[in-house]
Amino acid sequence: MTTVSVERAVEGSAERPVERLRILNPDPGWSVGPAWLREALDHFRRDLLDPGYPCTFGRHALRAGDMHMTWVDRDDLSTLPGDLAAFVDKAATEPERRQPLIVFVEPPARPVTARHHDRRFWEILQYLHRHDDRPWPDDVPADPKDPGWQFCFHGTSLFVFALTPANRLRRSRRHRTCLVLSFQPRWVFDGIGVGTPAGNVTRRRIRERLDRWDMIGRHPSMGELDEMSDDEWRQYFITDDNTDLHDSCPFVPWLVPH
Numbered sequence: 001m002t003t004v005s006v007e008r009a010v011e012g013s014a015e016r017p018v019e020r021l022r023i024l025n026p027d028p029g030w031s032v033g034p035a036w037l038r039e040a041l042d043h044f045r046r047d048l049l050d051p052g053y054p055c056t057f058g059r060h061a062l063r064a065g066d067m068h069m070t071w072v073d074r075d076d077l078s079t080l081p082g083d084l085a086a087f088v089d090k091a092a093t094e095p096e097r098r099q100p101l102i103v104f105v106e107p108p109a110r111p112v113t114a115r116h117h118d119r120r121f122w123e124i125l126q127y128l129h130r131h132d133d134r135p136w137p138d139d140v141p142a143d144p145k146d147p148g149w150q151f152c153f154h155g156t157s158l159f160v161f162a163l164t165p166a167n168r169l170r171r172s173r174r175h176r177t178c179l180v181l182s183f184q185p186r187w188v189f190d191g192i193g194v195g196t197p198a199g200n201v202t203r204r205r206i207r208e209r210l211d212r213w214d215m216i217g218r219h220p221s222m223g224e225l226d227e228m229s230d231d232e233w234r235q236y237f238i239t240d241d242n243t244d245l246h247d248s249c250p251f252v253p254w255l256v257p258h
Helices: 035-048 056-064 080-092 114-130 197-213
Strands: 005-007 009-011 014-016 030-032 068-072 101-105 156-163 180-185
Touching: 030 035, 035 056, 035 068, 035 101, 056 197, 068 080, 080 101, 080 114, 080 156, 080 180, 101 114, 114 156
Parallel strands: 005 030, 068 101
Antiparallel strands: 009 014, 101 180, 156 180
16 A cells, blocks of 8 residues: 655644645655645646656656646635746746646536636636736737737746546546646747747647547647647637637736736
8 A cells, every 4th residue: 555645734733834836746655735636636647647648748847856736725716826926936947947837726516517617717817817916028918819818927928728527538638636727838838839840840749649648639729730829828728529618718807018
């Protein structure tokens, strides 16, 4: 039987809150936080370390100690803005390392639909935006109607996508127990961007692995191999079918560039 090491901070008989932002340890014997999170971590690691998992960068980040993690309670997002800002600051000191932040969201009491998870996903992005400590970057359109719009926080453009239990066929966007958000600073794509030789090779290999991993074809919103797709926000939350849940981006901006 594997012994699970659960990290806690205890002073006397009262537990202090556990620091949430940390490196996600690939060791299956390591865990942290409440029971729901320990189960979520187990499933997440198991999928990511599967040899067939399509994103080799994610697996490498986990094994190399470059994958950060945190979690939020079902009805309390107050710790997330600080954790995301701290992650961005840390990752910015080593931009050559491809470091993502994985956010686990406490699941509801009973299973819910993809639309519920989608609504919660955009609520989280909206909450982060309302509590952003820096202005929107000058070089990123602030209007989500602009095809070049990207989610930004702490002065940094981020690519974010969701995993949900509602996805069963699209296994690359599935987490078995809870909503999960992955945040990647834009610089992690330096050298492998869309249209670059290295980027085209990388995307082709990932798509070949996706074809084997997923039980449904590629979603139309993912764009062409060597072209930037318009409305990147459509890639943030993808369901099991090939439709979009929104006709237009549900994000409501209030920060503007200085």
